[in-house]
Amino acid sequence: MSHHHDHKHPVLSGKNLKISIFLNILITISQVIGGLISGSLALLSDALHNFTDVVSLIISFWANKMASKSASFSKTFGYKRAEIIAAFVNAASLMVISVLLIKESIDRFINPQSIDSTIVIVLAAVAILGNGFSVLLMKKDSKANMNMKSAYLHLLTDMLASVAVLLGGLLMRFYGFYWIDSLLTAGIAVYLIVMGYDLLKSSFNILMLFTPESIRTEELVKTACSFPEIKNMHHVHIWSLNETEIHLEAHLDFHHDISLSSFNEILExxxxxxxxxxxxxxxNLQPEFNKNDTKEIIVQD
Structure with missing residues (x-):
């Protein structure tokens, strides 16, 4: 059986994540206090959103550290899927928060409330600056993998939510348009659902060992069988271990009883x-000759 490895996990610095976690803890505490003092449900809602950011960033930080750990006898793949799990959890939480925000925006639209807009404006501005700085810190790392992208999306959408709260505070202060807060909240929630769905789907597909969408199994088998020595390829499994590794496991049936050295040359x-x-x-390819087994491409193990 042949094994081949050609992959590296990008090791990312946790410094930016630590700074973002610290900033979001400060923002959450200030918004909870401000929301209770001003009576602003919008601020408390944004505080809840920021708290989920803190949790998601901690998960992302843990996952990034775990993914770089070496494999062992009891963990032969190491922790390479830690970041995929983190991305899935973060994306799922993003979707749940979005639904709650939509529900909240409907309730507030039906029952608008008068609040202390000054506190809302000040704390929303502080949240925008804090999350904006975190977004800039995470932008480069967000292109590296799903985990960092999920953390980046949480920060970006929270900054946008704070912008909505700020705009709502200004319109409430100068025009008394209390309904605008609900409208902006609903719009941001829809955006969260759109952004989170792709990430949720991608991470789910990897966790379920689905064949990458870019690969057509039948076409791959035909490519392998284009070698004159290969009779057929069967019992095929194709999956992504994480974002950098795509695995192929299959049986190769040969026309002739070739030598091991010949098999190695064909395999390379x-x-x-x-x-x-x-x-x-x-x-991971298993050579066979005249073996009495099923020759189906896909076999349910």
Whole structure:
């Protein structure tokens, strides 16, 4: 059986995450106090959103540290899926928060309340500055993997929510338009759902060992069988371990009883071809000749 490894996990600095966690803790505390004093449900809602950011950032920080740990006898893959789990949890929480925000915005639209707009304006501005700084810190790392992207999205959407609270505070102060807060909240919530869905779907597909959407299994099998020595490829499994590793496990049935050295030569050519064409970088291929087993491409284990 052949095994091939060609992958590295990007090790990211946790410094930016630590700064963002600290800033969001300060923002959450100030908004809770301000919301209770001013009677602003919008501020308390934003505080709840910020608190979920703190939790998601802590999860992301933990996952990034765990993903860089080495494999062991009891954990042969290490913790390479820690970041995918973190991305899924963060995306799922983003969706739940969005639904709660929509429900809250409807309630507030039906029953608008008069609040101390000065405190709302000041604390919303502070939240925008704090989250805006965190967004700038996380922007570069957000391009590295799903985990960092999920943390970045939480911060970005929370900054946008604070912008809505600020605008609502200004309109309430100068025009008495208390309903505008509900409208802006609902708009941000819809945006959260749109942004969070793709991340939730991508992380879910990896956790479920689904074949990457960019790979067509039947086409891959035809590519392998284009080698004159290979009779068929069956019992195929293709999955992503994380964002950098795509695994292929399959049985290769040969026309002739070839030597092990010949198999190695064919295998090296096949690995190069499949890596270039499909991005597969981890192979586990079992050679066979006249073996009495099912030749179906997909076999339910």
């Amino acid at each position: 050519e096949l690995k190069v071809l499949l890596n270039q064409k499909y991005g597969i970088n981890h192979f």
